[in-house]
Amino acid sequence: MGDDFYSRVSDGGDGMKTKEPLSGKYTGFPWGHVIGYMGSILLTLVALWLAVNPPFSQGGIITILLVLAVLQILIQLIFFMHITESRGPAFHTLAIVLGFLFTFAVVAGSIWIMTFNSQVQ
Amino acid sequence: MVHQIVEYLRNADPLIQMSAAAIVLTLLGIIFALTYYKKWRWLWREWITTVDHKKIGIMYLICALLMLFRGGVDALLMRTQLAFPNMNFLDSQHYNEIFSTHGTIMILFVAMPLIFAMMNIVVPLQIGARDVAFPFLNAVSFWLFFFGALLFNLSFVLGGSPDAGWVSYPPLAELSHSPGPGINYYVLSLQISGIGSIATGINFIVTILKMRAPGMTLMKMPLFAWSVLASCIVIIFAFPPLTVALALLGLDRIFGTHFFTMLHGGNPMMYVNLFWIWGHPEVYIAILPVYGILSEIVSTFSKKYIFGYKSMVASLMLISVISYFVWVHHFFTMGAGPGVNSFFAVASMAVGIPTGVKVFNWLFTMFRGRIRVTLPMLWALAFIPCFVIGGATGITLASAPSDYQLHNSYFVIAHFHQTLIGGAVFGLLAGMYYWWPKMFGFKLNETLGKWAFWFFNIGFYVCFMPQYALGFMGMTRRVYTYPAETGWGSLNFISTVGAYLMGIGFLFIVVQVLYSIRYGERDTTGDPWDGRTLEWSLPSPAPHYNFAQIPTINGRDAWWEMKQQRKAGSLVSENELKPIHMPNRTPLPFLMSLAFFVSGFGLVFNQFTIATVGLIGVIVCMLWRSLEDDRGYYLSVDEIKQTEASVRGA
Amino acid sequence: MEATEKTISDQKPQEHGMEEEEKYVLGFWLFLASDLVLFASLFATYLVLRTHTDGGPTEAQLFEIPVFMLETFLLLTSSYTCGLAMHALKNGHARRLIGWIAVTVLLGLAFVGIEINEFITYSSEGATMQRSAFLSAFYALVGTHGLHVSLGIVWLISVAIQLMRKSIQPTTARKFINAGLYWHFLDVVWVMIFTVVYLMGVMG
Ligand code: HEM
Ligand SMILES: [Cu+2]
Numbered sequence A: 001m002g003d004d005f006y007s008r009v010s011d012g013g014d015g016m017k018t019k020e021p022l023s024g025k026y027t028g029f030p031w032g033h034v035i036g037y038m039g040s041i042l043l044t045l046v047a048l049w050l051a052v053n054p055p056f057s058q059g060g061i062i063t064i065l066l067v068l069a070v071l072q073i074l075i076q077l078i079f080f081m082h083i084t085e086s087r088g089p090a091f092h093t094l095a096i097v098l099g100f101l102f103t104f105a106v107v108a109g110s111i112w113i114m115t116f117n118s119q120v121q
Numbered sequence B: 001m002v003h004q005i006v007e008y009l010r011n012a013d014p015l016i017q018m019s020a021a022a023i024v025l026t027l028l029g030i031i032f033a034l035t036y037y038k039k040w041r042w043l044w045r046e047w048i049t050t051v052d053h054k055k056i057g058i059m060y061l062i063c064a065l066l067m068l069f070r071g072g073v074d075a076l077l078m079r080t081q082l083a084f085p086n087m088n089f090l091d092s093q094h095y096n097e098i099f100s101t102h103g104t105i106m107i108l109f110v111a112m113p114l115i116f117a118m119m120n121i122v123v124p125l126q127i128g129a130r131d132v133a134f135p136f137l138n139a140v141s142f143w144l145f146f147f148g149a150l151l152f153n154l155s156f157v158l159g160g161s162p163d164a165g166w167v168s169y170p171p172l173a174e175l176s177h178s179p180g181p182g183i184n185y186y187v188l189s190l191q192i193s194g195i196g197s198i199a200t201g202i203n204f205i206v207t208i209l210k211m212r213a214p215g216m217t218l219m220k221m222p223l224f225a226w227s228v229l230a231s232c233i234v235i236i237f238a239f240p241p242l243t244v245a246l247a248l249l250g251l252d253r254i255f256g257t258h259f260f261t262m263l264h265g266g267n268p269m270m271y272v273n274l275f276w277i278w279g280h281p282e283v284y285i286a287i288l289p290v291y292g293i294l295s296e297i298v299s300t301f302s303k304k305y306i307f308g309y310k311s312m313v314a315s316l317m318l319i320s321v322i323s324y325f326v327w328v329h330h331f332f333t334m335g336a337g338p339g340v341n342s343f344f345a346v347a348s349m350a351v352g353i354p355t356g357v358k359v360f361n362w363l364f365t366m367f368r369g370r371i372r373v374t375l376p377m378l379w380a381l382a383f384i385p386c387f388v389i390g391g392a393t394g395i396t397l398a399s400a401p402s403d404y405q406l407h408n409s410y411f412v413i414a415h416f417h418q419t420l421i422g423g424a425v426f427g428l429l430a431g432m433y434y435w436w437p438k439m440f441g442f443k444l445n446e447t448l449g450k451w452a453f454w455f456f457n458i459g460f461y462v463c464f465m466p467q468y469a470l471g472f473m474g475m476t477r478r479v480y481t482y483p484a485e486t487g488w489g490s491l492n493f494i495s496t497v498g499a500y501l502m503g504i505g506f507l508f509i510v511v512q513v514l515y516s517i518r519y520g521e522r523d524t525t526g527d528p529w530d531g532r533t534l535e536w537s538l539p540s541p542a543p544h545y546n547f548a549q550i551p552t553i554n555g556r557d558a559w560w561e562m563k564q565q566r567k568a569g570s571l572v573s574e575n576e577l578k579p580i581h582m583p584n585r586t587p588l589p590f591l592m593s594l595a596f597f598v599s600g601f602g603l604v605f606n607q608f609t610i611a612t613v614g615l616i617g618v619i620v621c622m623l624w625r626s627l628e629d630d631r632g633y634y635l636s637v638d639e640i641k642q643t644e645a646s647v648r649g650a
Numbered sequence C: 001m002e003a004t005e006k007t008i009s010d011q012k013p014q015e016h017g018m019e020e021e022e023k024y025v026l027g028f029w030l031f032l033a034s035d036l037v038l039f040a041s042l043f044a045t046y047l048v049l050r051t052h053t054d055g056g057p058t059e060a061q062l063f064e065i066p067v068f069m070l071e072t073f074l075l076l077t078s079s080y081t082c083g084l085a086m087h088a089l090k091n092g093h094a095r096r097l098i099g100w101i102a103v104t105v106l107l108g109l110a111f112v113g114i115e116i117n118e119f120i121t122y123s124s125e126g127a128t129m130q131r132s133a134f135l136s137a138f139y140a141l142v143g144t145h146g147l148h149v150s151l152g153i154v155w156l157i158s159v160a161i162q163l164m165r166k167s168i169q170p171t172t173a174r175k176f177i178n179a180g181l182y183w184h185f186l187d188v189v190w191v192m193i194f195t196v197v198y199l200m201g202v203m204g
Helices: A003-010 A031-052 A058-080 A091-113 A116-120 B002-011 B014-036 B040-048 B053-082 B092-126 B135-154 B182-210 B223-255 B268-302 B309-325 B338-350 B352-366 B375-398 B400-406 B410-440 B446-472 B489-519 B558-567 B588-604 B608-627 B637-647 C018-049 C065-091 C094-124 C133-166 C170-203
Strands: B580-582 B633-635
Touching: A031 A058, A031 C065, A031 C170, A058 C065, A058 C170, A091 B223, A091 B268, A091 B309, A091 B338, A091 C018, B002 B014, B014 B040, B040 B053, B053 B092, B053 B135, B053 B410, B053 B489, B092 B135, B092 B182, B092 B223, B092 B268, B092 B410, B135 B182, B135 B588, B182 B223, B182 B588, B182 C018, B223 B268, B223 B309, B223 C018, B223 C133, B268 B309, B268 B352, B268 B375, B268 B410, B268 C018, B309 B338, B309 B352, B338 B352, B338 B375, B338 B400, B352 B375, B375 B400, B375 B410, B375 B446, B410 B446, B446 B489, B588 B608, B608 C133, C018 C133, C018 C170, C065 C094, C065 C170, C094 C133, C094 C170, C133 C170
Parallel strands: none
Antiparallel strands: B580 B633
């Protein structure tokens, strides 16, 4: 979260009454959110289109779909969750990065380990 | 359900009926004593509703020691059964139940709470904080652990214990093969305490990252705090797979799904996979804080700064990440193929490197140090060779081809007891002795402690060294008896003798504690070991707000440096006191965990009404907490002055 | 904040400024990281078991594009409105904030409703959780996400009530920040479900 925001709220800013914004930085139109929203809708439609009319081989499509999904996730993280903003060291970013690393380990690892399964089934 | 329980008790073996009676009598005794001495109020106000990390730590410690007793009795029963060929002391069902509860209790209800005890008692004091980041959540964690353990132990008297090993692999653990409530107990109690563990992990990471005293940069932080940070990182990422494994197994058993069954496409190996994604990191959760404890003790009793601080930190962090990439070594024999097995074999061996770094650093710290062999140091010294052997046999097992020979043999039993007892338990006992004065204000008697130490140590080697040989001779784990022709008799007998020696060692610890409560040397200085880190700057036991003034830190081993400065007369005098903000005590953590317990108990017996009532209780407690406006209270300067005067004996 | 020494009753306790609240936000991020691995385990299970249909219904037979697309749009839009609520918070507009929360909650409710309906439809076609390992894994993964969303709805409502009572102050701001993070996080998970379960499902 942005610096000014925190300090403004800690001043006990009583938003119900104060009509003036908490900080100049955030006034105006929420461009970030709109861009994020548009982007996510667009990516969803592209993904659907690729899945329904696959222009080339399945393996390739799946890779592209996964790339699109990663982009979607980045949109959520950056435009909506503001993961890049922080006061002081960005420990939360580190935590999420580790989370994704372990997510990858669990998912990819399990699939790899359990492929023996297709041989015995 | 009542019917089911009565039926079970009626048909149970006399041993169980007797213990059930004994438990009921003890409970009645406790209730009577509490009433007679009018202690209910005290129990409620000082302990059950407390959010003080030091008291929570002490409660963890007490529960862990009680559970160690139960797990130890289980162990002795098993070793008695195995002492001679063709013994008839326990039947096979009994033996199965006992090794299952022994293993589960030792790992989840002894090792984990011992670690949480040390974390709770020490970390805030060491980093100069007044409490953990979320005291309320901390209490929730403890009570979830408590009720999880209670639920698990209840199985012993109500309905039958889990009997599919501490891993509870399907299909054996599925309804088709284990129809009673036993495995449900396992699933639900682990689930309940597991939620608490994740919460503790989050709590301590935030505490360590956000609540250090001014000046204490991360690289000036004591190694124990670093090791707790490493361990907590592993906790928050390793426990969710267990949560899922247990939940899915529970769904199979209670709702008839097919994740791990043999029918309708289920795949039991997927459980094994998920279980060990947690299971291997779990042993690092237990051992990492012990590395920290060792570092503190070795440095204090060698009167030296720890050798290679940075490499210690790096190796802790490295281990916490690598330990996530080795889990397949627990099921090499599934036959995932050469690619998979090679990858995980190499990764497993790689953990040895940072571990080796740590061992050498401890040795170099002691080198030319002024070593004082006190009880904590004694256990730390015993830890090193024991853990090194455990590590070496671990590398042996990590090599996939040799694991095909050794898997599920007594070699494995010997290996993991070597790391869990020689590693985790020795280290945690060292920590317990080291911080005992800080917790209770008196030292534990040295002489009795030495007796305990030698019995336990010699007992350990006598018990487990023969088991390596038994493994090579082909004795498999989880067998309740063996014929004389196998030739395993004599080594097994020796092993049992060792187990009893350890049992005597444990009794000495009990005697030592009881004796020292009355006669132990009182710690009036707050710094009985001439310590180096901040916890020793406080009186023993520390006042409930910990630090009247938060100290400012200039270097590593902050307290040591303050003492040097004070000697040199250059310590600037303290500035004035300010009111301290404290959290209120609250019954909610207890009530919420109780609700979890009720819900779990209902599910164990497929009683969905009870389960729902419990869950509603949980939700009500959460909403209550969310809506209540609990801002804590202030401790006035006068109160602080009074307390300081009385605890510092000034 | 550190200005004057008053008694407790008439001021916010000292340590309860936004700095104090930041601990909660970090703690919540850690929870999310942990929850991520929970979903990872469910995804792993699904991916391993997804071909284990035991002769029963398969993904391609079950999933209907309009339904899951609608679910996706509802959730993406709710994420956007939740973001607008955050914008309102940053600008200090308590009323607008509560309004956007209400919109978010409604979208969330619609999502859950459609999902429940989806599950009921499948079950009535014989595709129950007990039918095959694939279906067990499907319901577990998508259902856990649905449960999270339901919890998120309850949480947002509770935050909205508190905002109505106390307006914007450090505690309520933090509570909304965390609830909002949670809501967006559920979108992160849904995006993966959309791709891995539904899209890859209809591709066959
Ligand atoms: C007094 C010390 C102990 C003795 C004599 C002892 C003895 C035993 C025995 C006889 C078994 C069963 C072997 C079998 O039949 O397969 C066993 C299993 C086990 N023990 Fe211990 N034990 C001791 C302490 C511990 C401690 C401190 C821990 C962990 C912190 C531990 C963890 C386990 C585990 C995980 C199992 C495996 C259970 C299973 O097979 O499912 N033990 N122990
Ligand atoms: Cu392992």
